Amino acid sequence: MILDSVKEILSARFGDGVIIGEETSGLQPALLINPEQIADVCLELRDNPATYFDFLSCLSGIDYGVTSNRFGVVYHLASIPYQTQLTLKVNKEHTRDINDLPSFPTLSNVYRTADWHEREAYDLVGIYFEGHPDLRRILLPDDWEGYPLRKDYKAAEYYKGIKVD
Amino acid sequence: MTPLERYHRKIAEAATQDMILNMGPQHPSTHGVLRLELITDGEIVKEVIPHAGYLHRCFDKHAENLTYQQTIPFTDRLDYLSSMNNSHIWVMGVERMLGIDKDIPKRVEYIRVLVCELNRIASHLISIGTYGIDIGAFTPFLWCFRDREHIMGMLEWASGSRMLYNYIWIGGLFFDLPVGFEERCREFVEYFKPKMTELNELLTNNQIFISRTANVGVLPLDVAINYGCSGPMLRGSGLKWDLRRIDNYSVYGELDFEVPIGTGAMGTTGDCWDRNKVRVDEIGESLKIIEQCLDRLQKELKRTPEFDPRAKLPRRLAPKAQDYYMRGECSKGELGFYFITDPTGKSEIPFRVKARGPSFNNLSVISEISKGVMIADLIAIVGSIDFVLGELDR
Numbered sequence: 008m009i010l011d012s013v014k015e016i017l018s019a020r021f022g023d024g025v026i027i028g029e030e031t032s033g034l035q036p037a038l039l040i041n042p043e044q045i046a047d048v049c050l051e052l053r054d055n056p057a058t059y060f061d062f063l064s065c066l067s068g069i070d071y072g073v074t075s076n077r078f079g080v081v082y083h084l085a086s087i088p089y090q091t092q093l094t095l096k097v098n099k100e101h102t103r104d105i106n107d108l109p110s111f112p113t114l115s116n117v118y119r120t121a122d123w124h125e126r127e128a129y130d131l132v133g134i135y136f137e138g139h140p141d142l143r144r145i146l147l148p149d150d151w152e153g154y155p156l157r158k159d160y161k162a163a164e165y166y167k168g169i170k171v172d
Numbered sequence: 173m174t175p176l177e178r179y180h181r182k183i184a185e186a187a188t189q190d191m192i193l194n195m196g197p198q199h200p201s202t203h204g205v206l207r208l209e210l211i212t213d214g215e216i217v218k219e220v221i222p223h224a225g226y227l228h229r230c231f232d233k234h235a236e237n238l239t240y241q242q243t244i245p246f247t248d249r250l251d252y253l254s255s256m257n258n259s260h261i262w263v264m265g266v267e268r269m270l271g272i273d274k275d276i277p278k279r280v281e282y283i284r285v286l287v288c289e290l291n292r293i294a295s296h297l298i299s300i301g302t303y304g305i306d307i308g309a310f311t312p313f314l315w316c317f318r319d320r321e322h323i324m325g326m327l328e329w330a331s332g333s334r335m336l337y338n339y340i341w342i343g344g345l346f347f348d349l350p351v352g353f354e355e356r357c358r359e360f361v362e363y364f365k366p367k368m369t370e371l372n373e374l375l376t377n378n379q380i381f382i383s384r385t386a387n388v389g390v391l392p393l394d395v396a397i398n399y400g401c402s403g404p405m406l407r408g409s410g411l412k413w414d415l416r417r418i419d420n421y422s423v424y425g426e427l428d429f430e431v432p433i434g435t436g437a438m439g440t441t442g443d444c445w446d447r448n449k450v451r452v453d454e455i456g457e458s459l460k461i462i463e464q465c466l467d468r469l470q471k472e473l474k475r476t477p478e479f480d481p482r483a484k485l486p487r488r489l490a491p492k493a494q495d496y497y498m499r500g501e502c503s504k505g506e507l508g509f510y511f512i513t514d515p516t517g518k519s520e521i522p523f524r525v526k527a528r529g530p531s532f533n534n535l536s537v538i539s540e541i542s543k544g545v546m547i548a549d550l551i552a553i554v555g556s557i558d559f560v561l562g563e564l565d566r
Contacts, residue, residue: 033494061397065508067526083497090418120400123536143175146225156232
């Protein structure tokens with residue numbers, strides 16, 4: 008099973024603190040990673056000959072709802088040589104303060120795919136990625152206020168003086 | 173300094189010695205409303221800064237407010253040139269979460285693959301035709317649209333709509349194929365095969381076309397993988413990576429087809445000509461798949477009066493609490509949907525959906541591969557990426 012070997016590799020390399028938990032109930036098991044170490048973990052998984060997770064399929068920023076006040080990022084990795092898939096998750100609690108965004112390390116220096124996906128997560132969910140080279144909004148206009156995919160987002164009544172219905 | 177200020181300063185400083193040129197958002201060769209900001213030194217492109225988002229329609233937000241079944245028409249509008257493929261992947265993801273993906277009747281699966289491959293051909297025809305027009309060949313465009321019209325007509329006959337079908341439903345299909353569809357489809361395949369030969373003579377192997385595209389916009393394989401390119405972009409760089417073969421989803425495992433890759437026949441592996449050639453070859457493979465589907469649909473999976481494509485539609489569409497990433501091979505590459513279902517497991521509305529469009533990642537590589545090219549070559553590169561803005565901006 009791919010998950011066990013990944014766990015072994017990671018705890019041998021980074022110690023036991025790196026994997027905080029795992030979710031095995033669903034169809035795709037996932038590993039919860041310590042948010043501070045996610046970039047190192049991905050670099051290791053990408054370059055280790057036993058795993059070679061060289062393709063970042065998807066990166067999604069998630070707001071886990073108003074009650075839990077949790078923000079997270081989900082990474083879907085794929086290995087082209089081994090034809091395997093792996094899901095990694097990071098999350099942390101946050102106060103939802105719009106001026107102080109929840110922040111995770113960037114993955115864009117490991118996978119360039121992450122560059123635009125992180126910009127999208129910043130744009131729509133309001134997650135800051137430390138060390139990202141160019142963290143501007145990508146889908147919405149630069150002067151947009153708020154982060155629409157947050158669960159507490161309220162659509163603005165006016166946009167540049169025009170009433171929004 | 174915020175990244176936005178940094179960007180403004182960069183443009184302001186570049187404007188004192190180089191020229192800032194805006195390509196798009198209304199330029200026809202950007203295939204939709206994409207704006208490429210070029211920093212140019214004479215005819216040489218020093219840097220490309222893409223600006224996406226002009227066609228953003230909040231797909232993720234819509235999906236969070238509608239049931240799984242109601243979102244299918246929205247998936248059609250992601251990559252509106254291959255709507256069948258989009259809804260097929262969405263539907264398969266939901267079916268797997270519900271655990272009914274093994275109960276789908278074989279005839280339904282074969283019809284799904286049949287219409288998906290027809291749609292893939294239509295999408296590739298647009299890609300090849302408009303690529304020709306981008307770099308100055310007008311006739312192939314008309315030929316491609318003439319042949320695509322047959323496919324549009326057939327799919328309209330099956331689903332009632334020309335481009336945005338809402339045909340593939342969770343657990344089944346909207347309708348069975350109309351009587352006579354298989355025969356008409358076979359007629360089309362026979363008609364279309366020689367047309368592809370003609371198209372190749374006119375465009376693909378045309379010396380002017382080769383001069384414009386060979387050795388232009390070379391995308392090395394490691395760069396392609398690192399940028400998350402998929403589909404003909406990745407295969408053009410020489411890697412056999414087709415999710416229809418890797419994941420063997422639906423009934424692709426039972427079908428016999430090859431995965432064409434770029435070989436650098438006219439120049440370097442991974443140049444614009446290779447990417448276009450991969451699409452041309454894929455049309456041939458799709459025709460092979462269509463013929464095999466028709467064989468099955470006309471023999472062992474024949475239409476019977478009592479066959480109901482809606483018989484397996486689930487009464488309640490509420491998957492238990494989980495998250496699932498479904499990926500599949502759209503005509504542009506890997507289309508993925510990441511679902512997080514409702515945490516109570518009772519709602520028919522997903523908690524969060526993220527669509528991973530292939531065009532989004534395929535386009536992100538453009539600033540890497542077009543440093544130092546001529547402006548005219550940039551048009552060739554943009555055309556060879558074959559993105560659809562509906563999916564890029566979602």
